[in-house]
Amino acid sequence: xxxxxxxxxxxxxxxxxxxxxxxxxxxxxxxxxxxxxxxxxxxxxxxxxxxxxxxxxxxxxxxxxxxxxxxxxxxxxxxxxxxxxxxxxxxxxxxxxxxxxxxxxxxxxxxxxxxxxxxxxxxxxxxxxxxxxxxxxxxxxxxxxxxxxxxxxxxxxxxxxxxxxxxxxxxxxxxxxxxxxxxxxxxxxxxxxxxxxxxxxxxxxxxxxxxxxxxxxxxxxxxxxxxxxxxxxxxxxxxxxxxxxxxxxxxxxxxxxxxxxxxxxxxxxxxxxxxxxxxxxxxxxxxxxxxxxxxxxxxxxxxxxxxxxxxxx
Numbered sequence: 382x383x384x385x386x387x388x389x390x391x392x393x394x395x396x397x398x399x400x401x402x403x404x405x406x407x408x409x410x411x412x413x414x415x416x417x418x419x420x421x422x423x424x425x426x427x428x429x430x431x432x433x434x435x436x437x438x439x440x441x442x443x444x445x446x447x448x449x450x451x452x453x454x455x456x457x458x459x460x461x462x463x464x465x466x467x468x469x470x471x472x473x474x475x476x477x478x479x480x481x482x483x484x485x486x487x488x489x490x491x492x493x494x495x496x497x498x499x500x501x502x503x504x505x506x507x508x509x510x511x512x513x514x515x516x517x518x519x520x521x522x523x524x525x526x527x528x529x530x531x532x533x534x535x536x537x538x539x540x541x542x543x544x545x546x547x548x549x550x551x552x553x554x555x556x557x558x559x560x561x562x563x564x565x566x567x568x569x570x571x572x573x574x575x576x577x578x579x580x581x582x583x584x585x586x587x588x589x590x591x592x593x594x595x596x597x598x599x600x601x602x603x604x605x606x607x608x609x610x611x612x613x614x615x616x617x618x619x620x621x622x623x624x625x626x627x628x629x630x631x632x633x634x635x636x637x638x639x640x641x642x643x644x645x646x647x648x649x650x651x652x653x654x655x656x657x658x659x660x661x662x663x664x665x666x667x668x669x670x671x672x673x674x675x676x677x678x679x680x681x682x683x684x685x686x687x688x689x690x691x692x693x694x
Contacts, residue, residue, distance in 0.1 A: 407429070407430065407433070407462065407473055407474070407477050408430050408477070409515065409516035409517075409519035409520050409635065410462050410463060410519070410520055411426045411427070411429070411430040411462065412430075412516055412635065413516065413520050413618070413633060413635060414426070414461060414462065414620075414621075415427070416619065417619060417620075417621040417622075418458070418461065419454075421448075421449075421450045421451075421454045422450075422454055422457060422458045422461065424448040424449065424450060425444065425448050425450055425454060425455050425458040426458055426462065428444065428447060428448050429444075429470070429474055433474040433475075433477040433478040434474070434475075434478035436471075436474050437471050437474035437475040437478055439471075441455050441456065441467045444467075455467055493505050493506070510651050512635075513635045513649075513651045513652050514635075514651060514652065514655055516635035516652070517633075517634045517635040517651075517652035517655050517656065518655065520633050520634075520635065521632060521633065521656065521659070522631075522632070522633065525630045525631060525632055526630075526632060526656075526659060526660070526663065527663070528629075528630050529614045529630045529632065529660060530660060530663030530664055530667060531667070532586050532612040532614070532629075532630070533558070533563075533586050533614075533660060533663075533664045534663075534664045534667035534668050535584070536563070536564075536584065536585055536586040536612070537564070537584045537585050538564045538565070538566075538581070538585045538586075539555070539558060539563065539564065539565040539566070539585070539586045539587070539588065540565075540566050540568060540574070540577055540578060540581060540585070540586070540587045540588070540602070540606065540611075541554050541555050541565065541566070541567045541568065541587075541588040541589075541590065542567075542568050542569075542574050542587070542588070542589045542590065542598075542599045542602050542603060543567070543568075543569060543589075543590040543591070543599060544569055544571075544591075544596055544598050544599055546592075546649070546650045547590040547591055547592060547596070547599070547649075547650070547653065548567070548569035548590075549650065550590050550616075550650060550653040550654055550657055551567040551568070551569065551588070551590050552567045552569075553654065553657055554567070554588065554590075554657045554660065554661065555567040557657070557658075557661040558661065558664065560675065560676060560679045561661075561664070561665055561668065561671070561672035561675045561676060562668075562671055562672065562675035563664070563668075568602065571598035571599075571601065571602070574598070574599075574601070574602035575601055575602045575605055577602070578602040578603070578605035578606040578609065578611075579605055579609065580609075581605075581606045581609045581610075581611040582609055582610050582611060583610040583611065584611075585606070585609075585611040585612070586611060586612045586613075586614065587602065587603055587606030587607070587611045587612070587613045587614070588613075588614045588615075588616065589602070589603040589613070589614070589615050589616070589617075589624055589627075589628070590615075590616045590617075590653055591615070591616075591617050591622075591624055592617065592618045592619075592634065592649035592653070593617075593618070593619060593622065594615070594617040594618065594619030594620070594621070594622020594623060594624045594625065595619070595622050595623050595624070596624070599624065600623055600624050600627065603615070603624060603627045603628065604626075604627045606627075607627040607628075607629075612629050612630075613627055613628050613629050613630070614628060614629065614630045614631075614632065615627075615628035615630070615631045615632065616632045616634060616653055616656050616657075617631065617632075617633065617634065618633065618634045618635065618649055618652070620633045632656050632660075634649060634652030634653055634655075634656060635649075635651075635652040
């Protein structure tokens with residue numbers, strides 16, 4: 382959030398302390414946060430993800446020597462990964478090492494070559510999609526997700542901002558909210574996004590979807606909405622990016638592995654759609670008395686469009 386203080390009503394809430402990620406989520410956390418780390422911190426993170434058993438046996442001094450860094454860097458890396466201190470990280474590494482030794486199959490590369498048979502392309506893309514979903518689920522802060530669901534369920538109106546592939550995800554979220562009777566608008570035109578954001582106020586919600594966390598055309602309307610008093614949510618692969626400055630709640634997606642044949646927009650969209658589905662299901666649960674009948678009504682209204690067409694003779 383920004384250094385400015387948003388005016389609120391009611392009793393201020395005390396933020397809950399962060400919950401350390403479970404051992405299985407450690408590798409996903411490293412992949413998600415590595416781009417935002419300094420090079421020395423990346424060396425520490427890569428070492429613990431590559432050899433959890435070996436690093437679990439090392440003291441903070443030993444890991445610092447192994448990675449050519451300092452003890453302070455090791456401790457900062459542990460905290461950035463979500464652990465109170467290095468001792469907690471070592472316990473997680475031991476747990477991760479035990480899980481790996483239980484017989485889990487080795488990871489399969491998903492790099493796609495120009496001359497790959499189509500069957501291999503299908504298999505590799507499926508594996509990469511699965512990894513993206515698993516990483517996003519492992520790194521998603523459920524407390525932040527729950528707070529965003531609460532705001533959406535009670536919102537007078539929801540605006541969603543996204544450009545390019547993220548704009549498609551924005552449309553998906555608004556279409557889902559509309560089907561359960563909520564007022565929602567998707568904006569991919571930056572001018573319209575800002576002019577609509579000006580109309581928001583307390584009790585409204587603005588959602589920004591940007592994988593990079595630095596898309597100006599998405600950040601600008603979110604800033605306006607934030608300053609107008611709306612509850613703001615960022616869905617991003619870079620929780621340390623500029624978009625987080627104006628977000629009351631940050632929902633982190635997996636950091637995509639980009640290649641020539643698979644741009645980041647493809648796998649980032651997979652993680653974003655998972656977050657959108659989680660938001661929608663959470664809101665539908667909270668508003669089920671109204672959402673249930675609304676879903677049934679929309680299904681019945683469209684049922685004739687899903688028929689087989691003219692009867693065959």
